[in-house]
Amino acid sequence: MARMSVQDLLRKLPGVDALLQMEPLQEALTRHPRKLLLESIRHVLEAKRKSILGQEESLHEADLEPPRLVQLILDRLRQISGHTLRPVVNASGIVIHTNLGRSLLPEEAVERLKILCCSYNNLEYDLEKGRRGSRYVHAEAILCELTGAEAALVVNNNAGAVFLVLNTLAAGKEVIVSRGQLVEIGGSFRIPDVMRSSGAILREVGCTNRTHPRDYESAINEATALLMKVHTSNYRIIGFSSEVPLEEMVALGRKHGLLVVEDLGSGSFLNFAPFGLQGEPTVQETVRGGADIVTFSGDKLLGGPQAGVILGKKELIGRCKKNPMTRALRVDKMTLAALEATLRLYRDERLAMERIPTLRMITTPLPVLEERAHRLASLIGEADTRKALQIKVQSSSSQVGGGSLPAQNLPTYVVAVRSHRMSTRKIELFLRNNTPPIIGRIESDLFLMDVRTLQPNELPILQQAFKDILSKFKED
């Protein structure tokens, strides 16, 4: 363009007060605090000033016209006044997606949260005795009922559970653990680091791929506090490998008078073998197998809220409860309410499968997924009136995620989309910036949406998002 001078451009930029008087911004003031609007105006003006002073090639005079600035100000206002934690549509096919909030709560748990959080409750009040009680009794009864454990304690998460158990039972002493089980659990958190921070001294035994009973046995000495087994939930060593089964560790522990602790990671209450998923020991089996302490997460395969569950002998759980760190790791009434409501569903296995979203998604039959994929494909097809998209249904595989059942892919159907009008990367970006954001994945230059993790009411959201993308095509 025939460029105006920097001075002229700067002069063209309206002032804060002039902008504030504009109709759309006056209207925005009825819905937003003045402070946020002013901050948005200043932000946009400052950005434009920078572009002018930097003599940016991409800057056009029209960008400095008030209507264009007003649009940017409203965008900024929306951005800074919105919630940062928002719902997203999970089309990734990873059921327990830690980055997307892990498990969806069953409606029964949400109902219970509503009831208990809008009302005073007996969180720490013993209604029979009329005096102070313990918050830990609430989930404990149902946990013991379902698992056969003597006692239970619920803390903030499973990392907290492992920490508390070792800090209580092994601080300053040795914990014998297999090298093959020193796992990183994501976000660069490593189980051995959590274990060490408890004050326990790790005695690593065996090799990465193989550990034998004699490896544990020869490491036992008078400083040994316990034998620890960590369920290698997010990876699997295949080929020439062996782990010592829990039963043998228990026998070894008994022989030497040592406790055996198992960190199960996921903590499944149901046997998933009938659904083609092998190798996830259930919590009940582990308790029956004789582990003195078992720990697991509340929001992985259990399908409840974030929590760490510790099950075990009454005397040991009692010691954990007395540890001052229990206070630092303690759970809120919301966690206890949601956990208890989720656990109650497990009294009837069929009900649990139906009502707990994590279980429902993992066990959805393939024909149901196929039908859902075709429905989604035709909804997107309806939005694509000008045939700018290539849309097809193809088979693929989902993952349980959350470090559960690694290397076990669940057969599924995905809707695959690409366009000659827009790169697949751009489609991904556009959907990720949708309201609500839609998270899928790119494979072989196709944008894939796995229907396993889509909720029934989300299909129209995807259709609308594609309508919006397609209207972009018309502009260019």
Ligand SMILES: *Cc1c(COP(=O)(O)O)cnc(C)c1O
């Ligand atoms: C996931 C996991 C943990 C951590 O559980 P959080 O509830 O995320 O704290 C610990 N141990 C194992 C084996 C795990 O898989």
